[in-house]
Every structure is written in C-alpha cells, then in structure tokens.
Amino acid sequence: MTTLPLLVSTLLTCCGLGALFFVGLSEVQGYGSESRTPALAAALCLLVAALVLQGVGLGRATALFSMLRGLSHLSGASLALCSLLAGVVTAAAYLVMRSRDASRGALRVVAALSMLVGVLGAWLVGNQYVIANRTEWNTWLVPACYAVNALAMGATLLGSAMALRREPAGELRRVAVPAAALAAVQLVTLVAYAGFVGWGAVSPAWYWAGAVAVGCLASLGAEVASLRAPWAMPVALLCTVAGGLCFRVAMRMLSSDFITAVHVVSSGVHGYGM
Amino acid sequence: MRNCLVIDLDRCTGCDTCVVACKHENGVDLGVYWNHVVTMGPYGTYPDIEMYWLPTQCQQCANAPCISVCPTGASQRDPDTGAVVVDKEACIGCQTCISACPYGARTYLEDENIVVKCTLCNQLTRNGEDPACVHDCCTGARLWGDLDDENSDVAKYVAAAEEREAGSTHRLPDPGDAQPSTVYILSSKTAEWRDPE
Numbered sequence: 001m002t003t004l005p006l007l008v009s010t011l012l013t014c015c016g017l018g019a020l021f022f023v024g025l026s027e028v029q030g031y032g033s034e035s036r037t038p039a040l041a042a043a044l045c046l047l048v049a050a051l052v053l054q055g056v057g058l059g060r061a062t063a064l065f066s067m068l069r070g071l072s073h074l075s076g077a078s079l080a081l082c083s084l085l086a087g088v089v090t091a092a093a094y095l096v097m098r099s100r101d102a103s104r105g106a107l108r109v110v111a112a113l114s115m116l117v118g119v120l121g122a123w124l125v126g127n128q129y130v131i132a133n134r135t136e137w138n139t140w141l142v143p144a145c146y147a148v149n150a151l152a153m154g155a156t157l158l159g160s161a162m163a164l165r166r167e168p169a170g171e172l173r174r175v176a177v178p179a180a181a182l183a184a185v186q187l188v189t190l191v192a193y194a195g196f197v198g199w200g201a202v203s204p205a206w207y208w209a210g211a212v213a214v215g216c217l218a219s220l221g222a223e224v225a226s227l228r229a230p231w232a233m234p235v236a237l238l239c240t241v242a243g244g245l246c247f248r249v250a251m252r253m254l255s256s257d258f259i260t261a262v263h264v265v266s267s268g269v270h271g272y273g274m
Numbered sequence: 275m276r277n278c279l280v281i282d283l284d285r286c287t288g289c290d291t292c293v294v295a296c297k298h299e300n301g302v303d304l305g306v307y308w309n310h311v312v313t314m315g316p317y318g319t320y321p322d323i324e325m326y327w328l329p330t331q332c333q334q335c336a337n338a339p340c341i342s343v344c345p346t347g348a349s350q351r352d353p354d355t356g357a358v359v360v361d362k363e364a365c366i367g368c369q370t371c372i373s374a375c376p377y378g379a380r381t382y383l384e385d386e387n388i389v390v391k392c393t394l395c396n397q398l399t400r401n402g403e404d405p406a407c408v409h410d411c412c413t414g415a416r417l418w419g420d421l422d423d424e425n426s427d428v429a430k431y432v433a434a435a436e437e438r439e440a441g442s443t444h445r446l447p448d449p450g451d452a453q454p455s456t457v458y459i460l461s462s463k464t465a466e467w468r469d470p471e
Contacts, residue, residue, distance in 0.1 A: 059387045063366035070346035070364075077345035077370050132450030133339050133376035255373065 005057035007248050009050045013080075014122050014146060015241060016046035017087050018154020021118030022175065023094070026158060027111035031171045035161035037098050042157060044091040050084055076128030083121030090117045122150030129251070136201070136254040141193040148186045149244045152219070155179035156237035159223075163230035172233070176226045179236065183220035190216065190247065197254055206250035215243010276422045277356045277394065278334045278455035279408070280431055284464045285415035288313060288327030292407035292416060296331075299395055299406035306381045308332070308392040309407060314468060324465040329416070331407075332379040332392040333446060333454030334358055340371035340380065349389075356420075357394040365389055376449050394418065421455065428457075435459045446470070 020043045026032040032039075055061040064081065071078045094110050102110075126146025129137045159175040190212050194202050202208070222236035288311050296308050308331055315325030338358050340349045348364035349371050351357070360371075367387035372380045380391045395405035399418070403409070408416040419428035435442050444458045447469045460467050 058366055058368055060366075063368070066364065066366045067345040067368075070344070070348075073342075073344065073347050075343050075345040075370070077343070077368060081345070128370075131339060131343060131374045133374055133452055135449050138450065 005053045007252065008245075009053035009057060010080075010125050010146070011241070011244050011248060012046045012050035012053065013084050013087070013125050014150035014244065015153040015157065016043040016050060016091070017083070017118045017121040017125070018150035018152065019043035019046070019118075019157040020087055020091055020094075020114045020154065021122075021151060022154040022158040024111035024114035024118065026175070027107055028115070029174070031174045032158060032162050032167060034165045034167055035158060037095070038165070039158045039161040040091060040095050040098065042161070043154075044088065044095055047084060047088045047091055051088060054081065054084070076124075076130065080125045080128040083117070083124045086117050087121050090114050118154065119147060119151065122147040125150070134255060136197050137251070139193070139196050141189060141196055142251070145186070145189045145193055145247060148182060148189050149215070149240070149247065152179060152182040152186050152240045153237070153244060155182055156219070156223070156233060156240050159226065159233040160237045163226065163233040166230070169227075169230070172230055173227055176223050176233065179233075180220055180223040183216050183223060183236075183240070186243075187212065187216040187220070201254060203250045203253050206246045206253065210246025211243045211250060214239050215246060219243060275356045275420050276334075276336060276455055277399065277418065277420050278428070278457070279331070279394070279405070280417040280419075280421075280428045280457045280459065281329055282415045282417075282431075282435075283326050283328065283458055283460040285413045286311075286327045286329065287413055287415075289412060291410050291412050292329055295406040295410035296392070296395075299398070300393075302390075303383065306383070306390070308379075308381075308390070312470060314470070315465065317465070317468070326460060326465045328458070328470060329407075330377065330379070330446070330470075331456075332358060332394070333377050333452070333456045334394060336453035336455055337451055339374040339376070339450060339452050343370045343374040345370060352393075352396055352400075355394070355396055355399045357396045357399065358391075359393045359396055360389055360391060362386075362388050362390075376452055377446060377454070421457070432457055432459070435461070 019039055023036050023040050026036055055064055067078050067081050090113055094114055097110055123143045126143030129142050132138055155175055156179050159179055162172050219236045219239035222232045222239055225232035290311050293309055302308055310330050312328040312330055314328050316323045318324060346364045346366055348361045352359050365388040369382050371389055380389050382389050405418050408418045417428045417431055419426040421429055423429055432443055439461050442459055442461045444460060444467045445454050448454055
C-alpha cells in the first residue's frame with residue numbers, strides 16, 4: 001500500500017460526496033436545473049475513481065470486500081468505505097432517476113437522501129483518522145475539516161457546472177454565497193485545528209500557504225468574484241481542491257510517533273544485518 | 275487473564291539474544307524486527323553517567339487500539355493465550371493498525387501485503403511453553419505470565435520489585451488509552467527511568 005492513492009482517494013470521495021450534497025440541495029431548493037445532471041455525473045465519476053484508487057492503494061480489489069465483510073467491527077476505515085459505496089449507489093440511482101424523468105416527489109426524496117449521504121459520508125471519511133493514540137489526529141476537528149472541505153468542494157463543483165452552462169447570475173448566486181460561507185467556515189476549522197496541534201507543528205508550506213491561503217482565502221476571493229464574473233467559480237473549485245489536498249498532506253506529515261525514531265536508532269546501533 | 279512480558283532492566287545487558295531468538299523462532303524476515311533493544315543513554319557526565327537497555331516489542335495492550343481500528347478483524351486477541359495476533363489470511367495490508375499502534379510494534383511486509391508483529395510466540399505459549407525471547411534470555415531478565423493471577427511468577431516478581439523499591443516498575447508512555455501490559459523493572463541503583471523520545 002502506498003499513501004498517495006489513499007490520500008487522493010479521500011479527496012475524490014469528499015469532492016464527490018460534497019457535490020452529491022449540493023446537487024440534492026439544489027433539487028430541494030429549485031435552482032441550477034440545467035447543471036444538476038452534469039454535476040451529478042461528475043460526482044459519480046469522482047466517487048468511482050476514489051473506489052478504484054482505494055483498490056489500487058490496498059494492493060488488490062478483493063481487499064475492499066474483506067473490509068465490507070469486517071463491517072461488524074465498526075472500524076473507521078470500514079465505515080469510510082461504506083460511505084463511499086453509499087455515495088456511488090446514491091449518485092447512480094439519482095442519475096438514473098433524472099435521466100428517466102422520475103416524478104418530482106421521487107426526485108426530492110432521493111435528493112434529501114443524497115444530502116444525508118453527502119454530509120454524513122464526508123464526516124465519516126475524516127472520522128477514520130480519529131485514533132486515540134494519534135494525538136495529532138484525535139479530535140473532532142479532523143472530521144469537521146474533512147466535512148467542511150467536502151461541502152466547499154461540492155458547492156464550487158456545482159457552481160462551476162452552473163457557470164460553464166451559463167445559468168442565470170441569480171441562480172449562480174444561490175450556490176456562490178454558501179460556497180463563500182463554507183470557505184470562511186473552513187478557514188475557522190483549519191485555524192482551530194492548527195491551534196489544537198500547535199501553531200508551529202503544521203507545515204508552513206502545505207498548511208498555511210496551501211490549505212489556508214489557497215484553499216480558503218483564494219477560494220473565498222474567487223467565490224466572491226464569481227458573483228460578478230461567473231468564470232471565477234471554476235477557479236474557486238481548483239483552489240478548494242488544491243487546499244483540500246494540501247490539508248491532507250499536512251495532516252499526514254503531523255503523524256509521527258516517538259518509537260519510530262527509537263527504532264531507527266535501535267537498528268543503527270544494534271543491527272546485525274539480520 | 276493478562277499474559278504479558280515482565281522485563282527486568284536491572285538484569286538486561288543489551289546482548290540482543292532476545293532479538294535473535296525471536297527471529298529464529300518466528301522466521302522473521304531480513305530487515306524486520308519484532309523486538310528491538312534500545313540503548314538508553316549514556317546520560318550525565320563522567321563519572322556520573324548511567325545507561326540501560328530497553329527491549330521493546332508489542333506491549334500486548336489491554337485496550338489494544340490495533341484491534342479496534344482493524345477493518346477486517348485480522349488483528350485480534352487469541353482467546354486461549356490472550357495475545358494480540360494477526361490473522362494473515364484476513365489482513366489486507368491497509369496499515370491502519372500501524373497508524374494506531376503507539377509503539378511502532380508492527381511491520382508492513384510489502385511482498386506479502388500484510389502486517390506482522392510479535393505474538394508472544396503464540397505457537398509456543400499455547401502449548402504451555404515460554405516465548406523464545408524469555409526462554410533464551412541469558413540473564414533471566416525476561417519473564418512471561420499472567421499478571422492478573424496473583425500467584426503467577428510474574429505477578430510475584432513485580433510485587434517483590436515494588437516491595438524492594440516503590441516506583442521501580444514502569445510501563446511505556448500511553449498517549450491514548452491503550453493500557454500497555456508489558457512491565458519494566460528498573461531500580462534507581464541502575465538508572466533513572468526515562469521515557470523513550
């Protein structure tokens with residue numbers, strides 16, 4: 001297993017689940033009707049890609065089935081995988097229903113389900129890192145950061161679809177405002193998490209420059225700009241995704257424990273070349 | 275039942291026999307160690323210096339985090355011996371347990387895509403024998419038994435050490451709530467206990 005595929009997998013999962021949430025929300029609130037199907041298709045593609053990356057990361061696809069068989073253990077990793085699968089199934093069902101012109105009532109039900117799967121799933125993806133002995137990760141701020149980042153990515157993804165399909169500015173505003181609010185909330189959660197682990201502990205480049213400056217501030221700026229210039233919304237999406245990736249790398253870099261360093265010393269001093 | 279190791283650091287000479295015995299008994303791969311002997315020190319300045327050796331391996335935690343995070347149930351406790359073991363057939367190599375273990379006691383084998391660790395020589399202890407590291411320790415620094423049984427050798431040994439010098443028994447730091455079982459005995463005449471950093 002390598003870290004990178006699983007790290008990217010969580011990014012794609014969160015982006016897909018966030019998009020699922022906002023497509024559902026737009027269905028319930030009645031905006032972005034032209035962009036829902038492409039955004040939903042993008043969400044499904046992202047979730048399937050995340051599933052494939054998980055299989056690649058774990059070395060073999062059958063590992064996914066082993067995790068599902070072990071669901072009774074209620075481990076964080078199994079629940080995160082279930083969230084991903086639930087997202088795939090919900091997005092696929094939603095897409096089929098939209099393509100077959102299902103009744104408005106049925107669409108609203110599946111939209112509500114999508115919102116639930118989206119927000120709960122994003123939380124569970126982050127929650128798998130909450131491990132008692134990993135003091136840097138052992139806080140509810142980690143799943144909160146994942147969930148907020150997922151929703152921010154989802155909002156900007158739907159907003160980008162709306163901008164590209166040239167939906168009316170009034171409609172785009174209905175997703176740009178929550179996207180900007182989410183960028184602000186994300187900024188708060190990231191600062192709070194940095195405060196939790198220690199200001200100096202986080203990587204300046206990945207965390208402060210990447211996750212905070214690009215992922216929150218630049219994204220917020222682009223979302224505000226999109227109120228007048230819709231083309232700024234895809235820029236906001238890129239910034240939010242880049243910020244999400246930087247946050248994951250920075251969070252990973254925080255993970256080290258004392259005994260690993262001891263092992264290195266031990267091997268050097270006492271290694272018999274065994 | 276809380277079968278675990280008790281390691282008397284007053285007796286340990288850092289000879290690494292336990293490391294060799296473990297590798298020999300369990301066929302541990304080249305470059306992989308299920309236990310380590312860490313040199314602690316020397317501390318202080320001549321002539322007031324002290325050092326000791328700290329053998330580390332799976333701490334057989336009572337609240338083993340590696341078990342609770344395992345997504346397939348591969349990491350489990352043997353009901354007969356109480357040892358934390360890995361079912362190689364069920365392990366998918368996700369390494370979540372490695373993230374959860376605060377003691378770095380687990381190793382990922384890339385070729386087999388599984389995680390391995392000290393099992394307290396479960397194949398031996400199941401038949402009433404001592405783990406290889408205990409059996410082969412040339413100074414008798416390592417003991418194995420049920421710490422919950424007041425009449426066991428390990429429980430008596432730990433009680434005697436505490437009676438000789440209160441505060442001479444130690445456990446590795448517990449950053450979460452893993453409750454490591456392995457007990458280390460280090461009296462002040464040998465050295466002051468220091469947490470590994």
